[in-house]
Amino acid sequence: MQVSIETVSGLERRMTVGVPADQVENEVTARLQKAAKTVRLDGFRAGKVPFKVVRQRFGSGVRQEVVGEVVSKSFQDAISKENVRPAGQPSIDSLTDEPGKDLEFVASFEVYPEVELQDFASLSVVKPVAEVTEADVDKMIDVLRNQNATWHDVERAAADGDQVKIDYTGRKDGEEFEGGKATGSNLVLGSGQMIPGFEAGIVGMKAGDTKTINATFPEDYHAEDLKGAAVEFEITVHGVQEKQQPELDDEFFARFGVTEGGEEKFRAEVRSNMERELRNAIKNKVKTRLMTQLLDKHEVALPKALVKEEVGALRRQMLSQFGGGQNFDESLLPDELFSAEAERRVALGLLVAKVIEEAGIKADADKVRAQIEEIAATYEEPEEVVRYYYGNQQLLVGVQSAVLEDQVVEHILQSAALEEQACSYEEAVQPDRPATAEGEEEEGAE
Numbered sequence: 001m002q003v004s005i006e007t008v009s010g011l012e013r014r015m016t017v018g019v020p021a022d023q024v025e026n027e028v029t030a031r032l033q034k035a036a037k038t039v040r041l042d043g044f045r046a047g048k049v050p051f052k053v054v055r056q057r058f059g060s061g062v063r064q065e066v067v068g069e070v071v072s073k074s075f076q077d078a079i080s081k082e083n084v085r086p087a088g089q090p091s092i093d094s095l096t097d098e099p100g101k102d103l104e105f106v107a108s109f110e111v112y113p114e115v116e117l118q119d120f121a122s123l124s125v126v127k128p129v130a131e132v133t134e135a136d137v138d139k140m141i142d143v144l145r146n147q148n149a150t151w152h153d154v155e156r157a158a159a160d161g162d163q164v165k166i167d168y169t170g171r172k173d174g175e176e177f178e179g180g181k182a183t184g185s186n187l188v189l190g191s192g193q194m195i196p197g198f199e200a201g202i203v204g205m206k207a208g209d210t211k212t213i214n215a216t217f218p219e220d221y222h223a224e225d226l227k228g229a230a231v232e233f234e235i236t237v238h239g240v241q242e243k244q245q246p247e248l249d250d251e252f253f254a255r256f257g258v259t260e261g262g263e264e265k266f267r268a269e270v271r272s273n274m275e276r277e278l279r280n281a282i283k284n285k286v287k288t289r290l291m292t293q294l295l296d297k298h299e300v301a302l303p304k305a306l307v308k309e310e311v312g313a314l315r316r317q318m319l320s321q322f323g324g325g326q327n328f329d330e331s332l333l334p335d336e337l338f339s340a341e342a343e344r345r346v347a348l349g350l351l352v353a354k355v356i357e358e359a360g361i362k363a364d365a366d367k368v369r370a371q372i373e374e375i376a377a378t379y380e381e382p383e384e385v386v387r388y389y390y391g392n393q394q395l396l397v398g399v400q401s402a403v404l405e406d407q408v409v410e411h412i413l414q415s416a417a418l419e420e421q422a423c424s425y426e427e428a429v430q431p432d433r434p435a436t437a438e439g440e441e442e443e444g445a446e
Contacts, residue, residue: 013110285431
């Protein structure tokens, strides 16, 4: 086998492979001879079909099959011989296949980039340090009570926090506008669901009241003809309801799996979940901040094939989350929507792989077990969950990969500077806001 390889540009390579004619011919002949022993054709007894006839009838198909296999195997042998690592599948640009002549094909592909790691001592990460206080537990329990609250009719004027059932009609310059009308709509006052002035105008109204209020659409409103527009809404209130939180009793505790031990056990369970959330949030923040710096310190050439593959994975993930299992036009999700994140993931994957290679890191079995047990602890039958994870290769590999990444972070932090910064529980569990192009944090929407 003859092999020559050339660099087209960057990571792109073009490989020309020549395979001796007899290697193909001998395999074609051997397969036809084997087929001749069992082939059935009209006018001939089974196994008695002349070889010449067998070749005429089946030679073309068998040769196509053999050539496909030879090209595949020869390519693998060639990249092994040349010691190159293709990133993605090759494309066969040309194929010369004529009986009696050497088989020759040209394969184009990309290779993995050479990654040179910088000194990790140049990295500096801020680690949040927080604890769960009794006040944090109280606030979380209040959140849980709010999530399980019920609405009850009241015979009084509506106030902030109440839910009202309303009809409304919006008009601009005396004319109704699209999207400005609803019947029997439920609205929680103070939720900020409607434009400024709308909800505040309902405060003080009672069931049966009708009122016209003035409001102004924001300058950045999505509908062009309503940006900054002064409008009026005619609003009729059909009912007012106030929220009632459930009592802290055994019935409420049972909703969260606490069937004995009363409020003390319930608070302990809430605290335990919050502490687990806090640990994971801090670990993820440190990891994200460290990986962002790792990216900033390295310039990595990205194989287009890997980026394309990652774009496809992100698109499938979005379709799975929001497609609802329905037929969805994938063209509505162009590559550009996922390109930046795909490039980031590919670059990080290459960097992490290099760290694992140089440091000889392998997933620690004890840490894998500990992580699975922590996941299982949130279920009623933890041991069943642990066994399920170890019996499901896909789930197990997922945990092993996560542990391996954690070990990479630990390895880098041995050299990087780590600064601890005290903060509240709420600050610690809040994800970092993404940076703008200028490197500043984005401001939240009003």
